[in-house]
Amino acid sequence: MAANWAERISAFSRRPSGFLSGTTAEAFLAELLRELRDDRATYSVKILLLSPLCEHSTLLCCSDSVGEETALELMSVFVQCPPKSVQFRCHLLLALTSVLICTSCVKSHSRASLDFLDVLLQIAQDTSDIHTDGRQRPLRATACECLRELEACCPGLLSQRLELLGGLRQQETSRLHQAYAELYTLVLRNAIYQLTQETGAGAEHLKALLGGNTSAAWEADQESDLTSSKDSAILSSLILGPMGTVPTLHTGPDCKELRSVLSTLLDESYLLTPLCQATLLHRLTEVVAMVPGVPPAIFRTHLLRLLGTSEVSLLHATLLLKCAFTDSLFSSEDEAFILKRLVVLSQHPLLSTPEKLFYMDCILHFPENRPISCSDGDETLPVLLTPQLASALVPTVFNDSTTLLARFNMLSLVYLEEGEEGQGGQGLAYLYEHLSSLLSMVENGCSRELVVTFFRAAFLFLYYFCHVERYSNDLTKQLCQLYFHHTKLAPHLINLADQTQDRLSESSWSVGLLKALQRVITEAPLTQLTSHDLSRHLKMLVRVADEGEIIQQSTLTFLSSIITPSSSSLCTGGDWRLGNDILRVCRRLLVHPSLDSLLTPLADVLHLICHYADMEIQDHARLYYTLLTTLSREKLAGVLAQGMEEGGRQVKKQSLSCLMGEGLTSTLTIQQTERAVFRLIEAPPEPRAGDINSNEVETGPGEASALVEAYRDQFSDSSFASEITLQYQLVHINSHDCHFDQLFSIRLHFSLTDHHYEELGDISVPCLLRERPSTIVQLTLKPRKPYPTSLHASAIFTSPDGRTWHTTLPDIHVAFQQTFLPLPVPSSWGRGGTLSVFEGLWDEICSESGDSATSLFCCQLKEAALNTLVEKHFLPFLISDLSHKEEFKVLFFLPPRSHILLKVSSEEDAVHFNIATDNWELLSHINSYLLKVTSLQEDTLS
């Protein structure tokens, strides 16, 4: 079982949605809790069982009440767990914290969360282990961490315990003082934040807060839950740079108490791990920023130690300190020093690449004492970063890709600022030389990663220096040469042309590159051309044809020469793909603005393609030819203008497909809808006909056991009663996209999310019209195991304009009760026969063990309510007579061969559902089903 749990837990955490489609969250949670209470399970398994609760609390506890109950259960497990299982108890505390926070129990001060808070505070105060071996210490550390997380998620929760926590922090001499210090500073920070939100709060209140004097005036306001009222502002960092504002508490210069608390914390910060020191420093920065009465100089004695550190988080916390206090703590010499330090660290041989890149990011967002602009978020160079200083960060071919690009970007910014004269010019020359050496590496056939890096560097260079023509023109030349030798770079070059065109709308560099590439392709001798090259050339020419400014004559000459057998043999094979590539270029030319001048050569080329050795290509070419020669120029121009007005490469494609109509493009391309267009909803149940033959013939094939035997015999045919049929309505989703009001030739495809069912076949629906009544779709499911499930559904359909679409439907959820069927017996057996089968099965299940199980479900229901329940939910499955109200006998048959039998009777105290099943794994499902239907009944009647 233990191994099984490990597998199941890992399956759950890998894909919670998939896992829960095979069961329910409640059932899984119940299982986890049952196993946690089980004494036979080992603690290592139990720790494993807690991980779903820690990681996916909200998924398992879908409501606050479930969270509350779960927490109570976990608490009782905690209380009963012997103290020596420290690890398990620690994990229990984490699980409890997760559940209570995520279900908002802490926010609403629920019973369980208050109890839990007491438990945590008790553990935190229990220092009795100090003279023993310290084995309980991890528990105390975890409790402090849980308290810290509770305070972090519900700020102000522990404000009134500040003095207690301060005392604990002071007393502790073991390594645990760190946990108390972290907890204390967070509570202090939040408490002071709360004070800043109180009107009229001042020095007195601050003093009272630190002294634990809770009789202060603001205490009354504690009840008005600050956490929810002030949205998430209190959760945010208060150090936001030049634009940020910090709420302040006006205390006057007299805050001796706070100052002494802060000094102690700072002095002892050395004893914390670097990570915790950084957090503490950041919290204290926030506190001092909120209380102007405390001068930032309080940090001064620690600055040198922090500025010399090799720890990234400590230096980062110091930068944030600078961000908060600028020149009130850091002189301009300090500033110059820090910037130099960052440059050094950005290229330090002993640091890791991510750290170095982080420091470069810090340079680009350097917290200057006197920033010139307040551009939040944008990369700006600090004034002090001279080209001389930045030259330490020039990119080299020995850098890894990300470092190379980050440096390229930074240096480009530096040289852009310097201009093209002097140092800027030299720098620019270096960058271009660097780009060229990358290019020659690409030329020499480097790794894919380096190819991508080169194109990114090229984009950066153009982005900043496209206007420097001597470089950008030369780059065009070099790229053309590169393409000539490496045609497989076509997609990269097209991408570069696209992106530079999009980002640099004023520049014509992109068009220039495409023109040059067109020349390279069309002027090269055909003799050396391979079919691979040709296919890439054609892709490139498609992109070239997108540009209205580029004259297309040479493209047509090229097409004509490759299609003519006498000049090239490449097309004689009649390759379908190649034919299509050629046609794609022709299609673009058909919508080219200079079509007038292309008319004759284009018609000639199309005519040549009409003799291509592939039938389909011939057909398409003929269609294009006809369009070109028969459509009036105005009409064609009209359609073209429509496409051009909207501009851009994408739209042109669309207008073309409109032009071509359904015959061509719709069969070639399937488009994806942006959102779901229609969905399947469960159809209202039809009255199930012929429940049980009502003629009271008491004769069946004989005795009960023989009847069961005969009943069983039916299953020798494996297809017998193996399917369930579900009715669904196919309906539009209520968004008004008139485009999809009428849909045709819909083909629905289903895929399973688990292994409990056999694969489903596709279903065709002729049409779906918004104004007509919805269509009924029958889903036939063949269970391997009759569990609830979800199905992914997608569809392909045609819209009235002839385009073909692919769309995804919302998942279909098959509930447990949808897998129920009435007992499959011949109708001739009558009620007597079925009753006998029922009794026979019941006796068998009760007498044997194996997979069989019996169970009892009780609930409070009035008699009338019970009757309604039976009529509403159980009627098709009722074996006994409806009028026979002392005991209802109900049988659910679940394909392929499971049975759930119910005997429902009203006893004095409650309604008893006696359950018998030959498949114990169904118990949890039937339980949640009964819970649902009976509680529905209670609700409607109360």
Place this chain on the structure above:
Amino acid sequence: MTVRGLWIISHENGGNLSIRFSRRFSTVEHRAKSLAGSSYVAVPEESTFLQLLLTELGLSDSGKNYVTLRDDCLYRPRSPALELHVDGPGKGILWPVLTVSQGPLILACLPLVDVPPDPRPPLASLLSVSQGLTLLAGLQTFLLGSGSKPDSEGLGSRLAMLPSVLLQVCPLGTPLDVPLPGTPATPTAPTSAGTQKQPAWKTGLHRGRAVVNIGLIETVRSMQYGNRSRQDLWDVYGTVTCKCEVEGVLPNVTVTLSLPPNGSPLQDILVHPCVTSLDSSILTASSVDNYDGSAFSGPYKFPFSPPLEPFRLCSYTSEVPVPPILGSYQLKEEENQLRVSVTLKLHESIKNSFEFCNAHLPFFNRDQMGVVDMKLSSGQLDVSKEKNLLVWILGQKFPKSREVTMEGKISFSGPTPGPSDPLCTKLTAYVKLHFKVPDMTLSGCYVDQHSVQVYSSAKPRIVTSRELQSKEYYIWNSTGTAPVSSGQMMM
């Protein structure tokens, strides 16, 4: 100051990359939701996360030449913070996903953005980013162990230890510490109940004889072109590693680094967080400054209280006037063979006593080597098994003249082509030097045994050592085009 989730990815038995360990912190996710408001993007399930991450890292679809999502040339600052483009119902951009990778491992975490999410804040405003990087680096060291070669078995067992490790260092998403490499963190001997607080980074107390071990290693890198138009480059950096076994909760130790008279000052000094205080003069010299000659040049005092395990007390860089070995490399293409000439000259200030000294001459983008006909003035020559590399073993000493030469011809007539390299084509080629000189430093920096002060009851044994080693020490062929390595000297 918190992370939302943590993922550890590696090759599964040499096959595909898969997520070997993951942890989500639901309470942090709860905070993320309320902090981000409408721009909240949930963390996708494992398989989706992995796919998106690999695409961003350029590792997906390795069989395809070009994939737009992966290879788009539009520049976005990628590392150390990636953005994952989540599709489907929870559509949006998941940012900032931090990654570190080494060998077979990729580690990723998602720090909480605790400032307003729109417009996107700079990384530098999120303390959780540097903390996340520290956590990842710590986990990486823990998982890969000290050995350079990660063994899959050791990795597996250390992965299995992660839940209990995380319970200590990051139980609820807030990183508190980094795991101690190698050993699982177990509670150590109880500490005295004195008034002195025990540092949280000190796992226990030392009992027994006091020993202080201080090792100083300098590393020299160089790029030599043998070309007047291009200046040769070299740099030196040093690290001081300590292992201190000293009694007491917070014992005081001071280590002093000294330079010889006229030694150039130590620059870019970085210190371990256990250093208690620093003099401002120690930090002033910087390698990116113009050296004005008046800078402080020691002695450099580092007072600290040591942790139990070995640690790097400090590091520095130094500017030295000459490289330890000056080389020249010349290749000439002659018909089907290559004429080779190498000269190496040991500078007179360098102690002529090596632990080892080897020169590697790789040949790329050619056939395998056939006949190798070389004359050496000293040492011996090995041809690698793959027949694409010459190793010139110079041994422990240069000859009296301090100069060695190698001359001769190589023909490339092997039956199969050798390895290729995009950089080293035609006559672009290099000699790479590997050497180690014990008991010396290039900067002259040393730790005087008598200057080490330990304030504790027992007199400690103090051991100091120093050595010089090479790394990335290249001598480029002066007849070919060498790649520009750094623009440092350009201005």
